[in-house]
Amino acid sequence: MPTALITGATAGIGAEFARQLAARGTDLVIVARDASRLATTAAALQDKFDVRVEALPADLLSSEGLAAVDHRLADDRRPIDLLINNAGYGINGDVVATTRDDELRHLAIHVTVPLQLSQTVLRGMVARGHGRVVMISSVAAFTPLGTYSAAKAWGVSFARGVNSAMRGRGVSVTAVCPGFTRTEFHERMRVSTRGTPSFLWLDVRQLVRLALRGIDRGHSVVIPTVRYRVLAVLLRRIPDRMLARFSLAAASAADAGDTAASASAPASSPAPPAAIQGDHRPG
């Protein structure tokens, strides 16, 4: 049985990868910080799909947590056939407003952590002559919208370069670029998605199904759904200034929506968190 290690497997996109891979009979090593949620997720997957699921609680932004996952990936006696670098979050605010520490942690979760884990696992995969590495990037990689876009663009570039270098060695590296997907992402980032048109929302099951198809085929970049592939082409052609203006307009429309909604809410309704902003970057 092949074994996959998925970071951030207790929620959203990572949890759906865990379900679909378990349904195919893949054993799993799942990583997240919340140990009790991780144990519950592991038990549920094991019960439902009759596969082996190892829970590896770790904060990838701590040196001990990263070392624990790295160590597991380097263990040749229990080889990992598929690594999915999925754990991640968005940073809210532009680069002059955020703190240096927040930016460096955000850069680490999207760049240096997946770089280290991929480098470790790729060494074993190349020696064994097979394996797959996945970077969960975003369509934001094709937009000039802040340091989240910049970090996600690194994942696409890394996958394209390393995938080419790995050709003929039985190993592939794929960047998956989802658009808006309903997970815990936007809530954790404390941004409103109120004005996001419904046609832009992806179904997480369909997203992962399409992603796995591209990963199985060893593609460098997978942009799930035709509508997002078209959008990605357009995004690369629209001038940066126009994109920025569109983003600002969407943000103020959402702000207006939020204001109207809170004005009409009953007095007993909890107020929306003060930090929620009408920011319309794709996740």
Ligand SMILES: NC(=O)c1ccc[n+]([C@@H]2O[C@H](COP(=O)([O-])OP(=O)(O)OC[C@H]3O[C@@H](n4cnc5c(N)ncnc54)[C@H](OP(=O)(O)O)[C@@H]3O)[C@@H](O)[C@H]2O)c1
């Ligand atoms: N949702 C979207 O619209 C969207 C679109 C494009 C790309 N993406 C990308 O997709 C990936 C998954 O996002 P999602 O939407 O599924 O987010 P999510 O629902 O918030 O899930 C995030 C997962 O990552 C784990 N995690 C977060 N920080 C971690 C850390 N320091 N160490 C270990 N685990 C950590 C979380 O568990 P714990 O909190 O217990 O650690 C959770 O399991 C991210 O890389 C995101 O950038 C999302």
